Amino acid sequence: MSFEQQLQKYPRAEIRSQALKATRQRIDQALRHPRLSMEDFAALLSPQLTDNQLELMATRAHQITKQRFGRTILLYAPLYLSNECHNGCKYCGFSADNHLPRKTLALAEVEREAKLLRSQGFRHMLLLTGEAPESAGIDYLEQAVHTVKTHCGSVSIEVFPMGTPGYQRMVAAGVDGLTLYQETYDPELYCDLHPYGAKSDYSYRLQAPERAGEAGLRRIGVGALLGLGDCLTDVFYTGLHALYLARRFWRTQVTISFPRMRPAEGGYQPNSIVSDRQLTQFICALRLLIPDAGLILSTRESAELRDNLLPLGITQMSAGSCTSPGGYGEDDNGGEQFAINDHRTPAEMEALLRARGYDPVWKDWDSAFLNQVS
Numbered sequence: 001m002s003f004e005q006q007l008q009k010y011p012r013a014e015i016r017s018q019a020l021k022a023t024r025q026r027i028d029q030a031l032r033h034p035r036l037s038m039e040d041f042a043a044l045l046s047p048q049l050t051d052n053q054l055e056l057m058a059t060r061a062h063q064i065t066k067q068r069f070g071r072t073i074l075l076y077a078p079l080y081l082s083n084e085c086h087n088g089c090k091y092c093g094f095s096a097d098n099h100l101p102r103k104t105l106a107l108a109e110v111e112r113e114a115k116l117l118r119s120q121g122f123r124h125m126l127l128l129t130g131e132a133p134e135s136a137g138i139d140y141l142e143q144a145v146h147t148v149k150t151h152c153g154s155v156s157i158e159v160f161p162m163g164t165p166g167y168q169r170m171v172a173a174g175v176d177g178l179t180l181y182q183e184t185y186d187p188e189l190y191c192d193l194h195p196y197g198a199k200s201d202y203s204y205r206l207q208a209p210e211r212a213g214e215a216g217l218r219r220i221g222v223g224a225l226l227g228l229g230d231c232l233t234d235v236f237y238t239g240l241h242a243l244y245l246a247r248r249f250w251r252t253q254v255t256i257s258f259p260r261m262r263p264a265e266g267g268y269q270p271n272s273i274v275s276d277r278q279l280t281q282f283i284c285a286l287r288l289l290i291p292d293a294g295l296i297l298s299t300r301e302s303a304e305l306r307d308n309l310l311p312l313g314i315t316q317m318s319a320g321s322c323t324s325p326g327g328y329g330e331d332d333n334g335g336e337q338f339a340i341n342d343h344r345t346p347a348e349m350e351a352l353l354r355a356r357g358y359d360p361v362w363k364d365w366d367s368a369f370l371n372q373v374s
């Protein structure tokens with residue numbers, strides 16, 4: 001059964017009602033279960049959750065994470081290759097509707113950025129593009145991956161969705177991981193937010209993580225952009241999606257991100273504001289649902305909040321990020337995708353983690369483990 005078929009079994013209105021109507025007793029019952037059912041998970045997303053229940057959930061999330069991952073945080077850096085894009089996503093600074101300097105890095109510039117990040121300690125880089133196949137398509141990505149791989153051992157991509165053969169080419173080029181947010185799991189809202197361009201195909205995007213799993217990507221990340229739609233159901237379906245992938249592709253590590261809307265070119269206003277408390281609740285609930293999932297927190301969030309969320313289940317963090325192509329180097333760079341909120345340098349993040357008793361991990365994987373060329 002595909003994930004799209006599985007989704008049909010969990011009607012949006014029913015899930016929302018389960019979460020909204022969950023009583024204190026029902027939430028307590030869910031908290032007693034060592035393995036959550038999807039109904040338990042919906043209850044833990046409830047706005048009725050009390051402060052005491054949230055505290056209990058946070059303690060359990062901390063214990064599970066310590067047990068499964070130890071006190072380690074994988075640090076990574078986003079490397080924007082291009083901000084050219086033919087899509088009109090209403091919430092994104094790179095939308096084709098926005099007038100900003102457009103740029104796709106030449107390979108020499110990619111190398112300069114990778115070297116710079118390497119000199120800051122990074123050995124795990126996330127390559128990002130918009131969707132402009134003529135300037136930053138699969139051929140270009142292969143070359144960029146080869147270039148970056150000479151400076152760091154682990155490369156992930158956050159780019160346009162591909163077919164299975166495209167993902168196979170990425171694996172062959174040395175890509176370990178994929179991040180692909182569905183943005184929202186509400187098909188009608190998705191349609192409204194993505195009025196034109198290839199990204200307007202909801203199903204093609206929804207099925208992409210499965211195609212990546214079939215192609216053998218080692219790490220696959222999902223998430224919804226919180227604030228676009230109803231966050232209760234979007235977090236519920238994100239958990240369902242991650243669980244589906246973890247069960248179907250058991251050799252692949254599943255990761256989950258919970259990006260909240262940030263100011264961006266175009267001035268899109270979120271439909272709903274996800275509070276810090278809600279974000280904390282969602283992270284803890286996802287940790288209880290999938291104990292082995294990597295949970296990622298980016299520099300979209302403030303330094304203070306990132307520090308507070310650190311012990312609750314987070315396993316990966318970005319640091320010193322720049323969201324425009326060429327932004328780490330000296331030259332003129334293109335416009336940024338969104339404004340970041342934690343401006344600490346990688347060295348400051350490393351020091352903070354050590355001070356809090358965590359081991360910063362700069363790389364946790366090398367394809368040489370599989371006797372492949374790295």
Ligand code: SF4
Binds near residue numbers: 093
């Ligand atoms: S979200 Fe991605 S696809 Fe949409 S406009 Fe931004 S860069 Fe392009």
